[in-house]
Amino acid sequence: MSDFQYVSLGFAEFVGQLLTETFEATINAQQYQLRRYAELQAAIDLPDEQFLLQFIDPQLVFTRETLIAGSPIARQMIVPPERQAFILELTEEFEEESVIFKNRLTNYGFEALRAVIDEQLVDEQKASLQALLNRMEQARLVVDSGEINAKLELSSLYQTATDASAETAAGNDGKTAVSGVKRLAASDAVLNTTLVNSTLSSGVKELVDAETLEKTLFLDGATLDKTLAATADSPVRISAKPLPSSNSSSVYSQVTIRFKTV
């Protein structure tokens, strides 16, 4: 960042870039949330078997098995006597065969216990995701208005016609010169030679605040368009250079971009 240079841009280009970057950022933030929301919803909507494969960590299964049976479960494993009642209670819906026979977990009991554990884990994880989804719904970031301020140093740039012969001489092939190509050069003096006869009177409404006597001029879009057309060939542009925050000058221009939802 120490090499960062504060460079000048045409005023319109600078503000346009600021506007674009701000809007892109807000739209991206909102789209990210919508994508995350959709992903979570899609996960919750998955069938339990698929959800188990995609979102339940095998380590979580081992941990739950150990919690219930004292160790990861296996067919015909010896079930500690103090855990048998708990396992029988968990698998009470499985009544077709014995779950535990002669202190051993039967094949049927193994399948029953696995089904119970898988169902528990899927239900818990889906409930957790649903809670997260509900929180997102409540706290979803919606940028409906905003304000961006930038301190600028404005200056006038004079656009001169390129010397075609010089351009040709500078070119590598020496054959072509692009006609109409212009370059920018700083100059304040030319202000005196441009736009002298222009006027702002047409399409302008002036309103005066009754209390403060402050005047406000309103220009419609067509007037602005005319202004642009009138100055389209103007050799003068205003350039904007952002001021670093460390700048202590009290003389600077400021541009404020506001947007709101109506």
Next chain:
Amino acid sequence: MTPAQQQQLQLLLAELARLGPVAEAWLRRQPDKVISIEVHTPGLPPLTVEWQRSS
């Protein structure tokens, strides 16, 4: 307003008018927004330009 200030004001208006296509492009994407740009420049009155989709 001095001629120099008037020239500066017109240049600034021309720059703001150049922003029209940018603002209009965003209003096509977000038609429910109002965009305004306010410029404060020493020696000139504050300028505010606002874009909104016409109904």
